[in-house]
Amino acid sequence: MIDDRTTETTETSTGKVAGGQAAKPAEFVEALAKGLAILESFDAANPEMTLSEIARKVGYSPAAARRSLITLMALGYVGQTNKRFHLRPKIMTLSSGFYYSAQIDEVLQPHLREVVSKFGDASSVGTLDQRDVIYIAHNSVQRARRAAAVVGARYPACATSLGRVLLAGLSDAELDRYFDGLVIEPLTSKTMVDPVQLREEIEQVRKNGYSTTVDQLDYGITALAVPIRALDGRTIAALNTSGYSGMVDADFLVANRLPELRATASRIANALTRYPMLVSIIGS
Structure with a gap:
């Protein structure tokens, strides 16, 4: 059984600065960072992935990745077909918000x-x-x-x-x-x-x-x-x-x-x- 308390040490694009690891403020929300890292993991080369593929790509335990995916699915940003996850059109509202604002x-x-x-x-x-x-x-x-x-x-x-x-x-x-x-x-x-x-x-x-x-x-x-x-x-x-x-x-x-x-x-x-x-x- 996977221990949900496993500490992920692999660096992702979230929270990094050029050349090193950014200092995290006391109010840093790790769960939010994990969710954003998962959204960023999808690209042209990886339009759909299994849970294990996502976990490996972002450097998190499968349990941690699964919790984030469940949340993102409930919010409508991620979908699932059989055992493969993919982004849903709602994700476009995040970028369009920046574009127009x-x-x-x-x-x-x-x-x-x-x-x-x-x-x-x-x-x-x-x-x-x-x-x-x-x-x-x-x-x-x-x-x-x-x-x-x-x-x-x-x-x-x-x-x-x-x-x-x-x-x-x-x-x-x-x-x-x-x-x-x-x-x-x-x-x-x-x-x-x-x-x-x-x-x-x-x-x-x-x-x-x-x-x-x-x-x-x-x-x-x-x-x-x-x-x-x-x-x-x-x-x-x-x-x-x-x-x-x-x-x-x-x-x-x-x-x-x-x-x-x-x-x-x-x-x-x-x-x-x-x-x-x-x-x-x-x-x-």
């Missing part, structure tokens, strides 16, 4: 549509969350089957142009914490997996004020990103434009899109001055 459609989407109307391809805005970049706005005319940059998608920051710009915006101390114990999993044969080389790349991004990546996240993605800065100079988000590798290369994007992308980032930054709550949300 932060006025993403009003503030960011018009600028992304403008970028896409000029260059085609795709454009996104992302923010840093621990060691990942989260896409908070996206517009695209692309239909290729590849890593999706849809709103809410999250990918390793080191493998994206957005993420590298955001990492370049960290202080030296924050960047040290990011690299502390960092292990980079190769997503393609071109993914930069050497932390020393990546640190050098981030320093170059700081100097240049932009980042380019080619086939780092997925084959066929060449991207250029620039920072979006708050009034105090902090990098609070990043803006990119991307195209198909082979049809465009990094030099082409820099030569033909960088000036306009920087101008768009500046317009977004100016627009954000009218929405201090959005700055607080994405820059926290």
Whole structure:
């Protein structure tokens, strides 16, 4: 019989900061953290899982995972077919609440549509969350089957142009914490997996004020990103434009899109001055 009191020590994305374990406040609700970790465990590669698969993925005992799943099912966020669990449509209300309360459609989407109307391809805005970049706005005319940059998608920051710009915006101390114990999993044969080389790349991004990546996240993605800065100079988000590798290369994007992308980032930054709550949300 499984002991429900088993202590789970495996780190999850909940409660972690880049490079280490965040200190938990006295009021930290462990049960809520477990439930959120389970919701985050479902993705394109794992749209449905058994209890044991979920427990293994989040690092909890099956008993603890089962209690969270029962609660999430009762609330309508998780469903079950035979012995496999899956998300239910109600989960979309959580992300849509952020999208509309932060006025993403009003503030960011018009600028992304403008970028896409000029260059085609795709454009996104992302923010840093621990060691990942989260896409908070996206517009695209692309239909290729590849890593999706849809709103809410999250990918390793080191493998994206957005993420590298955001990492370049960290202080030296924050960047040290990011690299502390960092292990980079190769997503393609071109993914930069050497932390020393990546640190050098981030320093170059700081100097240049932009980042380019080619086939780092997925084959066929060449991207250029620039920072979006708050009034105090902090990098609070990043803006990119991307195209198909082979049809465009990094030099082409820099030569033909960088000036306009920087101008768009500046317009977004100016627009954000009218929405201090959005700055607080994405820059926290």
